[in-house]
Amino acid sequence: MxxxxxxxxxxxxxxxxxxxxxxxxxxxxxxxxxPTFRGEGGLWRSYRATDLATPQAFSKNPVLVWEFYLWRRRLISKCxxxxxxxxxxxxxxxxxxxxxxxxxxxxxxxxxxxxxxxxxGSIWRVRCVKCGRLRDDDRLEMDLPPVCSLCGGLERPDVVWFGESxxxxxxxxxxxxxxxxxxxxxxxxxxxxxxxxxxxxxxxxxxxxxxxxxxxxxxxxxxxxxxxxxxxxxxxxxxxxxxxxxxx
Ligand SMILES: NC(=O)c1ccc[n+]([C@@H]2O[C@H](COP(=O)([O-])OP(=O)(O)OC[C@H]3O[C@@H](n4cnc5c(N)ncnc54)[C@H](O)[C@@H]3O)[C@@H](O)[C@H]2O)c1
Ligand SMILES: [Zn+2]
Missing domain, CATH: 3.40.50.1220 (TPP-binding domain)
Structure with missing residues (x-):
């Protein structure tokens, strides 16, 4: 054919x-x-994107992971x-x-x-790791890491990271x-x-x-x-x- x-x-x-x-x-x-994760552009600073999009990276350094996601938000907002x-x-x-x-x-x-x-999930939503509240959030700059106004817990991007279900x-x-x-x-x-x-x-x-x-x-x-x-x-x-x- x-x-x-x-x-x-x-x-x-x-x-x-x-x-x-x-x-x-x-x-x-x-x-x-x-950028895709596996092609060119799968690097941010010296980190591999696939190493930052993990729950382990977030527990170790939430500010670093948030900086990566804010960089991605800024990039996506122009696309x-x-x-x-x-x-x-x-x-x-x-x-x-x-x-x-x-x-x-x-x-x-x-x-x-x-x-x-x-x-x-969506990069334009956040989730509280403590009480689970979801909210839309399209800020490109913010004090890091963001905390939940209901319970004071840490907020994370509402995306599914490698290793999560x-x-x-x-x-x-x-x-x-x-x-x-x-x-x-x-x-x-x-x-x-x-x-x-x-x-x-x-x-x-x-x-x-x-x-x-x-x-x-x-x-x-x-x-x-x-x-x-x-x-x-x-x-x-x-x-x-x-x-x-x-x-x-
Ligand atoms: N745009 C986004 O939201 C975004 C970007 C990067 C990674 N991710 C996340 O990372 C994970 C990576 O997995 P994945 O398989 O989606 O991406 P991947 O980065 O692993 O693979 C991208 C695939 O797209 C192909 N490709 C690249 N350019 C193309 C084009 N112009 N036309 C057709 N095909 C093209 C590549 O050959 C490759 O097979 C996903 O789970 C996703 O959630 C999301
Ligand atoms: Zn909360």
Missing amino acids: TDRDLIRNIRKRIMDSKKLVVLTGAGISAESGV KPNPAHLALAGFESYKPVLVITQNIDGLHQKAGSRNVLEIH LDEGILKGALDALMSAEVLLIVGTSGVVEPAASFGRFAASHGAYVVEVNLERTPQSPYYACTILGRAGEVLPELLTFEEISQK
């Missing part, structure tokens, strides 16, 4: 399905300027959704779309996606959607961070046609129906823009 035939086949499958389920990772936001985010949001005019994202940057919502499951309700929502998905698009995720790394295989084992979009093949590629090698910002508009329909 040529690439063109493959794209045509995927577009048909997407249009024939009732709903589009999408799993996104850091790669979908890379073209917006948000705009790219054509990949916009194609997913725009596709809601044709079909219901559920975006399951590992990203904490909020760019899917900024692009207009209305149905987003943030399985790793996902919120049960959100995980259940994701698994239910994956189980019933006819087509699953997996975009810009390295396929090494569990449990999301197994979501594609899980959906495939329940009958989904799984399409991966990435710059390179991943450890999960062998389990999927196909992998399209390319930039999310170019491939997604090609897969999801249906001008012929809007002209009818």
Whole structure:
């Protein structure tokens, strides 16, 4: 099958399905300027991002971890959704779309996606480690570390760090959607961070046609129906823009 035939086949499958389920990772936001953890830009000062995004790093030095997250907030606040985010949001005019994202940057919502499951939380929310209160917080500067006005406990970014488990309700929502998905698009995720790394295989084992979009093949590629090698910002508009329909 040529690439063109493959794209045509995927577009048909997407249009024939009732709903589009999408799993996104850091790669979908890379073209917006948000660095991925494993590519270039996965370093802050001399620290590896993957060493700072841990509960151990936060217990040892909450101020350092907060400085890292404020730096990320400032960076993300300057980033705009790219054509990949916009194609997913725009596709809601044709079909219901559920975006399951590992990203904490909020760019899917900024692009207009209305149905987003943030399985790793949001950088724009904080959680008290003592009483669990959640609150929205978009400050780019603050006295560190922030403390809870209710109980005086330490506040942390409401994100899921390496080694932590996902919120049960959100995980259940994701698994239910994956189980019933006819087509699953997996975009810009390295396929090494569990449990999301197994979501594609899980959906495939329940009958989904799984399409991966990435710059390179991943450890999960062998389990999927196909992998399209390319930039999310170019491939997604090609897969999801249906001008012929809007002209009818
Ligand atoms: N934007 C964000 O919110 C953000 C950024 C970095 C890390 N994280 C967090 O870190 C964890 C890292 O896991 P991950 O798998 O999501 O990211 P990752 O950094 O491990 O991998 C990114 C993947 O995207 C691919 N990629 C890079 N640029 C791309 C492009 N233009 N088009 C298509 N694919 C591209 C890479 O080949 C790689 O496979 C996640 O759990 C996430 O929560 C979030
Ligand atoms: Zn509290």
